Amino acid sequence: MPVLPTRLTPRTGTVLLSLSLTACAAGPTAPMRIAAGLTSQQLCTGVFTSAQPPAQVLSENVLGLPGMAWTEPLLSYDVDRDTRRVSARFAGGFARQSTWLDGYGCVLLPEGGAPPAFGALPPVAYESPWPALDAAAPVEPAPGPWRDLLDRAFTDTPAPPHHRTKAVLVVHRDRIVAERYAPGHGIDTAMPSWSVAKSISHALTGTAVAAGRVAPDGPTGLPMWGAPGDPRAAITVDMLLRQTSGLALTHRPTAFDPSTRMKYLEADPAAFAEATPLDVAPGTRWRYADGHFTLLSRVLRDRLGGHAEDVVRHARTTLFGPLGMARTTIEFDVTGTPLGAHAFSASARDYARLGLLYLHDGVAGGRRVLPAGWVDRARTATPGTGYGAGFYVNVADGDVPGWGVPWGLPHAPRDTFFARGFMGQYIVIVPSLDLVVVRLGPSQVEGDDVRFMDAVMRDAVAALGK
Structure with missing residues (x-):
């Protein structure tokens, strides 16, 4: 059984519950294997995609996660820069490895498994x-x-928890009016998306709709749901985007919840999510869970050709290339399914380019990249929530149920909609002000640092004299 912390706090209690649930579901060694897998993957991305020092990545992107701080004495790792592979161990065993593949980012390998043989990628022209x-x-x-x-956004608290801002970028009327980076970061540094990936996945789905590969209001076509009479066949792509599938998916703010097991223990995360039974009828309940976008990612892989190289080729030619997003990488699992719930990396300017695409109703450089009406889908609230389709919308008062943080940004205009990622990653789009604001960094403040981001938006609105 895992070595557990001796001092209990409310968060620790949640961690212990998650550890127990994980152990029951996947065996008593599951938490140790998850810890090693999470560590190897985050270190691989931080070192080989973001070019950050391993010790810093471990401190900020691993040990800063809820439930991971107590694992520090038991974690060890090795970074092999020649092979671009990271190995991590928990308590001297439970080894996991992640490897960096050119064009694909880091892939977490199955225990004892070899790297996948993803295909070579052709060059792509990035427009401006x-x-x-x-x-x-x-x-x-x-x-x-x-x-x-910028001064306020980069002024951190003297004691933990820290905001750890790495980048802030403000674009007004298609021009940068403010931009700053933390030491070791710059205009070319690709930084982790966390759940901002869900908004990028919304854009990627839009390009698949434009290509005639996906029907947003049609069935997913996932094979496990194809048996006669399976009620899950009624789940649509739009329901996955809105997180209203009705599936019994869960998502807790710990490093050992079932969602984390799906991402860092299962060799085929989408198959794990696909096996989830229904809790309620499709389309009748909103529940945030990474499994929705994991399933969407499998749909995209299958509809775009069935292989990782097909997904990257499509993304580059229909989205990243036309937007000039040359510093953007999609990570994959070993089955070639993109990790569209949480694992893109991009520079602050690339995140801003995505924001500008949505600010301009899916048009970039006079070219329609997203189908007409696709942006409206993103910013139309799902009934009873402050969530649209892959984006949050600024129309709901109060807090997200169970989160204790606001649905929106109270100091931003009501027409604001935004991508929000764990640990404080944001792309905020304000059509009425012709404004896009990006904030990135591994904040260790609970609640995705939404109140800190709201203060940034308050300052931006004031700077425009609004």
Whole structure:
């Protein structure tokens, strides 16, 4: 059984419950194997995709996760820069490995498994629909309200928990008005998306709709749900995007919940999610869970050709290339399914380019990238929530049930919609102000640091004199 912390706190209690549930579901060694898998994958991405020091990645992106701090004395790792592989162990055993593959980012290997043989990728032409985002250096504003915004955003608390801001980028009327990076980061640094990936997956789904590969209101076509009379066959792609499938998927803020097991223990995460039974009728309940976008990712893989290289080729030619997102990487599992719930990496400017696409109703450089009406789907609230389709919307008051944080950003205009990722990753889009704001960094404040981001938006609105 795992070595457990001796001092109990409310968060620790949640961790212990999750450890117990995980152990019951996947055997008593599951928590140790999850810890090793999570560590190897986060270190691989941090070192080989983001070019950060391993010790810093471990401290900020691993041990900063809920439930992981107590594992520090028991974790060990090795970074092999020649093979671009990371090995992690828990308590001297339970070894897991992740490997970096050119064009695909880091892949977590099955226990004892070999790297997948993903296909070679052709070169792609990256366009530049917003030339102002191609500046050779960060755009540091002159003294005034925009510089004050950056100063406040990069002023951290003297004691834990820390915000750890790595990048802030403000684009107004398609021009950068404020931009700053933490030491070791810059305009080319690709930073983890966490759940901002769900918003990128919404865009990728839109390009598949435009290509005639996916019908948003049609069935998913997932094979496990194809048996006669299976009620899960009624689940649509739109329900996955809105997280209203009715499946008994769960998502808890710990490092050992069933969602984390799906991502860091299962060799085929989508198959794990696909086996989930219904809790309620499809379309009748909203429940946030990574499993929805894991299933969507399997749908996209299958509809785009069935292989990882098909997904990357499509993403580059229909989305990343037309937007100039040259610093964006999709991570995959060993089955070639994109990790569309949580594992993209991109530079702050690439995240801003995605925001500009949605600000301009799916059009970039005069070219329609997303189908007409696709952005409206993203920012139309799912009934009874502050969530649209892959994006949050700023129309609901109160807190997200069970989260204790607001649905939206109270100091931003009501027409705001935004991508929100774990540990404080944001792309905020405000059509009425012609504004996109990006904030990135591994915040260790509970609640995705939404109140901190709301303060950034308050400063941005004030800087525009609104």
